[in-house]
Structures are given as structure tokens and as C-alpha cells.
Amino acid sequence: MSAEFEPYVRPVYYYETDCMKIVHHSNYLRYFEEARLHYITQLGMPYATMEEEGIIIPVISASLDYRNSLVFGDTFRVYVTLTEYNGIKFSCSYRILKEGDEVVAATGNTSHCFLNREMKLFRFAREFPEYDRKFREAL
Numbered sequence: 001m002s003a004e005f006e007p008y009v010r011p012v013y014y015y016e017t018d019c020m021k022i023v024h025h026s027n028y029l030r031y032f033e034e035a036r037l038h039y040i041t042q043l044g045m046p047y048a049t050m051e052e053e054g055i056i057i058p059v060i061s062a063s064l065d066y067r068n069s070l071v072f073g074d075t076f077r078v079y080v081t082l083t084e085y086n087g088i089k090f091s092c093s094y095r096i097l098k099e100g101d102e103v104v105a106a107t108g109n110t111s112h113c114f115l116n117r118e119m120k121l122f123r124f125a126r127e128f129p130e131y132d133r134k135f136r137e138a139l
Contacts, residue, residue: 005042007077008035009099012070021072028064028106032094035078036110039092043134055128056115060089064108068098075099085135087125089113 008031016027037047050057070076077097084091090112096105114124125132 005039005080007079008038009075009077010034011075012072014072017072023070025066028066028096028108029062031076031078031096031106032062032064032080032092032108032110033059035080035094036092038078039080039082043138045131045134050131053128054117055124055131056117056119057112058115059110060113061111062108063110064106066106067104070096070098070105076105082135082138083109084111085139087123087132088121090135 012023014021016023018024040047040050047057076099079095079097081093082090083093092110092112094106094108094110096107097103098105113121116122116127124135
């Protein structure tokens with residue numbers, strides 16, 4: 001967890017829970033995505049801008065370990081760490097912590113590649129050297 005990047009923080013919304021007010025398991029991957037976009041924005045690359053430039057960043061793999069439940073009314077923080085980047089693909093790790101008692105709710109990883117508007121893989125480093133530099137500095 002890098003001290004230079006602010007974690008993504010937000011409350012659990014009611015619609016994200018089941019009848020016991022526990023967060024449904026599928027929402028943790030959404031939390032990863034929200035936090036990753038927050039992280040990329042902090043790198044100076046707002047995702048909306050990247051999409052306007054023709055950059056698409058699909059998820060190619062995801063893993064998630066549930067540790068403790070979040071419930072309606074909880075606030076949580078997601079820490080994102082860039083763990084791998086080679087100019088074509090990148091990977092991130094995540095830790096979701098319940099605000100207040102610092103209990104780890106979930107951990108996980110995602111991997112991504114860079115596609116252009118034609119949905120073709122391309123060398124991010126060659127096409128967008130400034131973004132490439134930002135990713136490399138974050139490692």
C-alpha cells in the first residue's frame with residue numbers, strides 16, 4: 001500500500017446487501033473496480049479521458065478472498081497497489097478494510113490489458129508514452 005495514494009472510501013449502500021443486510025459477494029469486485037478507477041485518476045489518467053483517447057482496459061482475470069462481512073451502515077476503504085506492469089498488461093492487488101476497527105473484509109487481485117477502439121491489443125508504452133511513464137513510476 002503506497003502512502004502517496006489515497007484509499008478509496010465510501011459507505012455500504014443498502015441495495016448492495018442481502019436480506020441480512022450483509023454485502024452480497026458480487027459487490028466486492030465492483031468495489032475493486034471503483035477503487036482502481038480512483039487509483040488511476042490519482043496517477044493522472046482519468047478513465048473517461050483514456051476512453052476518449054481510445055484506450056479500453058478490460059479485466060482479464062480476477063481473484064477475491066472474503067475475510068469478514070461488510071454490512072449496511074459500514075464505511076470501508078480500498079487500498080490499491082499496482083503489482084505488475086509491462087506496457088501491454090498490468091495487475092493490481094486490493095485490500096478492503098472496514099473503517100473504524102481496521103478489520104480486513106476482502107483481498108484480491110485483477111489483471112488487465114490495453115485494447116484500442118477496434119478491440120485489438122496494443123503496446124500501451126509505444127502509443128501513450130506519458131501514461132506509460134506514470135504506470136512505471138507507480139510500480
